[in-house]
Amino acid sequence: MSKALFLDRDGIINIDHGYVHKIADFEFVEGIFELCQLAIAKGYQIIVITNQAGIARGLYDIAMFEKLTQWMVAAFAGHGIAISKVYYCPHHPSKGVNEFVTPCECRKPEPGMIMQATQEFDIDLAESIFIGDKISDMQAASNAGIECKILVDSRYTSEQSPDTVDGVNRINELTEANEYIK
Template sequence: MSRDRESPAIDRTLRPAVFFDRDGVLNVDTDYLFEIDKFVWIDGAIDAVKAANDAGYFVFVITNQSGVARGFYEETDVHRLHDWMARELEASGARIDAFEYCPFHPEGQIERYRLVSERRKPQPGMIVDLLSRFPVDTNRSFVVGDRPSDIEAARAAGLPGHAFPGGNLRDFILPLLASG
């Protein structure tokens, strides 16, 4: 239910991975973003994804989307936005290997989404699910987020977490890729 677009053919060779939070890391956080016309890439975000691709990393998006539980938008809106993001990245020669999102929130207005979920950050469920599906070298992988819950999810999954302070995402991630 909370998986999104995923690359169809997976090579089983171990590779490191970058797990990006979405809002505030890849795009400007505008609270409950689901509309393509309101989406704004963070400076250097497309180049950061491409740099990770070129360095041989899997690139994943892990994002809490409580707007679904709150009734602000539907899961189909999340899929539509992620598909659009993937097309935008592909046009620049970059790719996301898989998008994961959590539509649940314990205080949601929509009953079927009103629950505590292991997939909702700071819980590590989205990361753990990706680790079970992809041949990830966890010793060389990391999470990039902008909130404490992102860093807590990374630690709970046994990965280092790096807090993106804003600015140019490519400039932020290049030293992390080089050290991996």
Template sequence: MPRLSPPVPETEPRPAVFLDRDGVLNVDAGFAHRPDQIVWVVGAPAAVARLNAAGFRVFVVTNQSGIARGLYDTDAVESLHRWMGEALLRQGARVDDWRYCPFHPDHQAERFADKASWRKPAPGMLLDLMAAWPVDRAGSFMIGDRQSDMDAAAAAGIDGYLFEAGDLDAFTAAILRARPRTRAQE
């Protein structure tokens, strides 16, 4: 049977949603770096699946000053992100890519100085993902739980939505209802 339309190549720009981690995907327990510390925010896996189904790339951007503070290392963060990604996949949700910032100005600043522009409220993590992936910036947005997330979104030229508590899937559904669909989502 012939195809009615060719598949869209992965090089095609698509809108993206940038999610903060602690306080948005998982309950912020303070310096989480192991799977046993992760409690999903209500509706988090469903929200990610909803964004996937709506045609968005899904990225996680998280400040991780616990590295600079010596509480854990980069391997712990990367291992946790792999675990979180696999746990989400088992629930039908996919995170396309992850960025974390180990920099903190008061802790080993010189060691992580090359990542200073990644620490939210700076937009470095978002901009790095936009450079690494074909992102339709006009249709993209961020969901975060702090003003620094909103400031990073604004500095990256995208909308930001402040999630304070509740059901992340219901919050995400309301955002999607209020936003116009982009060509890439049609």
């Protein structure tokens, strides 16, 4: 079994400007490349787990998301970082304009994307880490059985206390996550 560093996308990999779907609007968060390089050096796979309700809302389509994702993965590769896979949920349970408006097993806080990655890559969740900027990220990690959960303070963390999820390590900046990579 291997271990993984699971990363949310918006707010962790890129600055969250709201439904980022164009390369021109994609700004990498300070320290993301260094964090991933450290994780790879310590034996972690890098896996992205992201809700993309903008697809259900009709703000962009899957092809646009995949184009941006390919560009992002190439940018990581340019820094010597292999992203094993990007899992995304295009659904929203109630808001949207297309067939993706539906409840699902993959939208965080559900653990569906994490469980799919676990099966595909034979991941030991007890040895893995999840970094996100929303309580739903921490809930998904907890629901999947990931013990090391890191919540980066954001505009979303004031909405709900992380105390609703056991074992959350709260940090102010992504660069503080380096100390959890062992």
